[in-house]
Amino acid sequence: MSFDATSDPFAEPVAFGQRMQLLRTRRGMTREVLAGLLGKSPSWVKQIENGRLKTPKLDMILAIAEALRVRNLADLTGQPQPVELFVGPGHARLPAVATAINALPLTADREAPPIEHLKARLARSWAARHQAPNHRDVIGALLPDLIRDAQLAVHQADTSAERRAAQALLSEAYSLAQFFVAYQPDASLLWRVAERGMVAAQESEDPHAIGVAAWLLAQAHRDSGPGHFDAADAVNLDVLGYLTPLLPDASDDVLAITGALQFEAGYTAARRGDTGSAWGYWDTARAMAARLPDGYYHPVTSFGQAIMGAHAVTVAVELHAGGESVRQVTRAEADVIPSRPRRSRHRIEQARAYHLDGQPDVALATLEQAHEAAPETIRWNGFARRIVLEEAESKTPSRRQRASELAMKIGMLAA
Known part of the structure; x- marks a missing residue:
């Protein structure tokens, strides 16, 4: 991200x-x-x-x-008519979500919903995100009330145990919000969400909540550019050091978030161009995935056995290894990924691999598959937008037309 x-x-x-x-x-x-x-x-x-x-x-x-x-x-x-690459247009629901995030309700004229009720709503929200092609619209509609209710639950908790449980849910609500805010034109809002999620997770003392918040915070650092790679590593490795002693008796969710953090460390290494470390972390993450039950799929990170092939494509692409990227594509099945936005993201990574390997027509066809899986994923993805923009200038008329049609679908060009 x-x-x-x-x-x-x-x-x-x-x-x-x-x-x-x-x-x-x-x-x-x-x-x-x-x-x-x-x-x-x-x-x-x-x-x-x-x-x-x-x-x-x-x-x-x-x-x-x-x-x-x-x-x-x-x-x-320096040219006019700017083209946004790594940020999409602001979503129609962004103002309402931002208002809920920015508000700090110290008083309220209503009672917070029960913890179990909030937990069930969050579970349904994650499921809706994974199943909906218009996932930003869906979670954007749910987030304002979820955030406000989770904040109320923290403020109205009667015991320390209830407060910790509420903080874990508030952190989870912020995690969901980060998926919505990412790639939209409000960087300060995203950092506010990432940092508040980490604070709430620490207050909860819940290892899984801490792991999820760290996973998202590390991404925020890494995607801010090479000058922030060390900060991304610091978050990743510190939390891995905290989680590792807990693994012998850990739940599947804690095992999964540990594996997700291990892969993220490899992702950052790939961005650095450190081939050995990137694949080393991927191997460690794959071993963690093998400890999870068949069919397990982490509700936030999508981590599990089914995702490791997609992660291998990402590592190869970030290392700018065109041939290796395509080899990994042939080994990674997209259809086994149950989440529509994550499947769309994998298709985009496949398209990057084909584009690196000098196969622009296959790259465009793969981006069309990404659009079919989840239009709101490709609409906000800078890598997809870059490929489409480049091929819209192609000297091959059929390719130029195909890219232009896709550009209109994802909102880069006016119809």
Whole structure:
């Protein structure tokens, strides 16, 4: 997931190379790292930045935008008519969700619902998210009341045990909210959700709640760019250190969130380009998944045996290994993933693999499958938007038309 908002740091017209250098240094990324992500030499990056080489073609501009996690392509090109890459348009339900998150009800004229009632509502909300193609709309409708009721339950708890139980549910409500807020144009709101979820989880003293909150907080750090990778690792590894001694007697949910955190550490390693660590963490996560019952599927992270093939595709794609990415695609079945948004996300990762491997037509066909599984997943996914935007400029008429039609479906172009 990508959470960092990109403001316009350019008050005056600036050349492409200068913009690229400013965005790179703001991310804390060296020329060597950027060059590695682009498959170029550090000298090439330097010559682009100092203007000795002309502005690259669209496919390379998009690759640079992805590597630098630039949300608005205009920040890199300086051109009008901005194209949002790593953030989608604000959802119609975002204002109501934001109001509920920002409110801190210290007084209330009604009684909080019972803990068991809240727990059942949250379970139904997660199930609805996994089953609905328009999952953002569905959970966006449920979240305001869930958040307010969970906050009330914390404030009105009579005993310390009741308060801890309510805090665990409040943390879970914030976790659901983070899935809704991610990739939307309100980075400060997302960080507020992630941090409040972690605080509530710690107050609950519930290992599973702490693990889930850490899983989401680590993603927020990692998706803010290379300068935040160390923070992502710190969250991941600290909580893994806390959970590991509990594993011999742990529930399936605690085993699963531990496995999910292990994979997330591998995901960050892949973003760094650390092949050995990335696959090492994936192997550790796979061993954890093997300890779970057949058919188990974690309600928040989607972790389980069925997801490990999809995770392998992600590792290979983040390592920019086109051939290996496609090999992993052939081993990973999408249909075994029960969650519609997670299945759509896997299709997008498959499309990235095919695109890396120079198979743009297969990539577009796979993105169409992603749209069929869950339109609201692809609509807010920057990687999908990048592929569609690039192929909409293709010299092959049929491919250009196919990409343009998909761009209209996901809201990138006006119908």
